Amino acid sequence: MSDAKKVAQRTGLYVFLALLVLTIVESIVGGLETPITVLLLIIALVKAALIIYFFMHVYRLWREESH
Numbered sequence: 001m002s003d004a005k006k007v008a009q010r011t012g013l014y015v016f017l018a019l020l021v022l023t024i025v026e027s028i029v030g031g032l033e034t035p036i037t038v039l040l041l042i043i044a045l046v047k048a049a050l051i052i053y054f055f056m057h058v059y060r061l062w063r064e065e066s067h
Contacts, residue, residue, distance in 0.1 A: 015054045022047050 026043045029035055052058050 011054065015050055019047055019050060 022043050026040060026047075029039055029043070
């Protein structure tokens with residue numbers, strides 16, 4: 001397996017784990033008797049940004065394409 005592929009898989013794993021932790025925190029905060037709406041909104045925005053940037057490959061929009 002190439003080094004680039006290993007790095008991409010490792011990055012995907014780190015992003016997945018970050019999303020997992022954020023979802024657990026979101027669940028805990030949402031389960032509070034008085035949930036903190038601003039914190040839930042911030043967590044949702046961070047999760048959305050991670051998904052868009054890494055899994056939808058938006059970062060490639062600003063790179064030169066190599067064939």
